Amino acid sequence: xxxxxxxxxxxxxxxxxxxxxxxxxxxxxxxxxxxxxxxxxxxxxxxxxxxxxxxxxxxxxxxxxxxxxxxxxxxxxxxxxxxxxxxxxxxxxxxxxxxxxxxxxxxxxxxxxxxxxxxxxxxxxxxxxxxxxxxxxxxxxxxxxxxxxxxx
Numbered sequence: 001x002x003x004x005x006x007x008x009x010x011x012x013x014x015x016x017x018x019x020x021x022x023x024x025x026x027x028x029x030x031x032x033x034x035x036x037x038x039x040x041x042x043x044x045x046x047x048x049x050x051x052x053x054x055x056x057x058x059x060x061x062x063x064x065x066x067x068x069x070x071x072x073x074x075x076x077x078x079x080x081x082x083x084x085x086x087x088x089x090x091x092x093x094x095x096x097x098x099x100x101x102x103x104x105x106x107x108x109x110x111x112x113x114x115x116x117x118x119x120x121x122x123x124x125x126x127x128x129x130x131x132x133x134x135x136x137x138x139x140x141x142x143x144x145x146x147x148x149x150x151x152x
Contacts, residue, residue, distance in 0.1 A: 009022070028051060031050050031051070031052055032047070032049060032050045034082055035050050035059075035082065038080070043066065043070065046061050046062050046063070046070075047059055047070070048060050048061065048062055048101060049101065052082060052091055052093065055091065055092060055093060055094035055095060056093075056095045056096070056097065057077060057093045057095070057096045058096075058097050058098075058099060059097070059099070060098075060099050060101040061098060061100055061101070062101065063100060063102065064100050067098045067100050070098045071098050074097070074098065075096075077093050077096050078093050078094065078096055079093065080092070080093050081093075
């Protein structure tokens, strides 16, 4: 007799904190889906997340350019009723705000850590023309030389 396999969701829902997180994710996905249906097509694809808490709708968009366009739509969304909650309870939007959350926010790699607490300095000369350097690049070069000397 073949054993039936259980979906991972059933195992995850056995843990109360994880079940609460899964419910919140599903609630936000439903809210975002309904919101995208109400938004103009050119804007809907730029809204990456949405939350509705205590009547305050927060829209997360992928760039500051789109944030301004969404802010113009906020007055139209205030007073509308959106689906929110595990039992699809309707909630009224009393306030609306827009936040920028770039798409690469979650995929940013952490910065490399210095080896043994020391900062490595590359003192090789670059192939750029010395006369064509900006004041900032010159200041950074001086800082690198000073740091290199202090680490010796």
